[in-house]
Amino acid sequence: MKTGLFFGSFNPIHIGHLIIANYIVESSDLEKLWFVVTPQNPFKKKSTLLDDHHRLEMVNLAIQSYPKFQSSNVEFSLPQPSYTIDTLVALKEKYPEQEFVLLMGKDNLNTFSKWKNYDQILKYHQILVYPRITEIIEETPVIHPNISEINAPIVEISSTSIRQMIKENKNIRPMLPPEVFDYIDGSNLYK
Template sequence: MKKIGLFFGTFNPIHIGHLAIANHIAEHSDLNEIWLVVTPHNPFKKKTSLLDNYHRLEMVYLAIEGYDKLKPSDIEFRLPQPNYTTHTLAYLQEKHPNYEFALIMGEDNLNSFHKWKNYQAILEHHQIYVYPRLTSNLEQSMVPETNIHRIKAPIMEISATFIREEIKNGKNIKPLLPSKVWNYIDEMNFYR
């Protein structure tokens, strides 16, 4: 059975931190592929700051060229808004009954996982791969460690919010983005 890791994000924009984490987990876990799922609307984020869905998806395509184990996914574009992970997982499991789906999340998200819709069902039926974050609360998560795999991945504290602000302020942030993503943002005049 093919094992797919789902790395959800608004990817507004995708940056080298996302890429480094996704590739590290693809290379150092039992997951066969990592799908970078572009989220149209995260219930915990304001929608007004998001680029159009297809521009963000295009940046994911550009960023992962040459990474065989990383795949872009627009699966949530066709699902009711706002998106909830539990609904996406149910849809994917129905569409791909021979695949096993796992979640990939930062330690900071694990600490708030108990607030997610149907988190108990997600935890019962899916494994969760957790990568470390400096900004995560050092308190123990309220979620039982069943089905949770902690991955020793590089700690990447790069924020898409910071990148957008720096572009808006005319700063050179090219090293924080895959070159094709930077070229696309520059060409499209995004975040200015």
């Protein structure tokens, strides 16, 4: 089975994540797509992160009506910060029958050569790259036969701006799946 891996902090998950994920799973040969909730991205500060269980619960709420989606907490039991290569090794050991494909924003492709053992990721995994407007060209993007660009919609909603809007008491309802909005509002998160 060919399964896409959409890594992220999902702090919180928003409709942009769902639009991109749904487009990719419906317009590729992926049979499933897993949202891999990352406890700590090596390139981000942990201090801004909501507890892992809250972010996982929000992902579960957001994807409950998408039969091709599921959440993964595989990184919760791995050393932190989370490195993609370590997660892929752990997943391959646990699910040897799966063929895992990475989803990546074009902005991440530009820094991919800085990732731990990125050459090993490329050797054994296909990468589907979706477009982003906020592209920061820090160095030449990696080019490889296992990297394919997919013409997904460009959705520029950021979890960072959602968190800031919540702090400022602004309406963020249109940016979130209704269940996620209710969870954040009911639990008084990000205030």
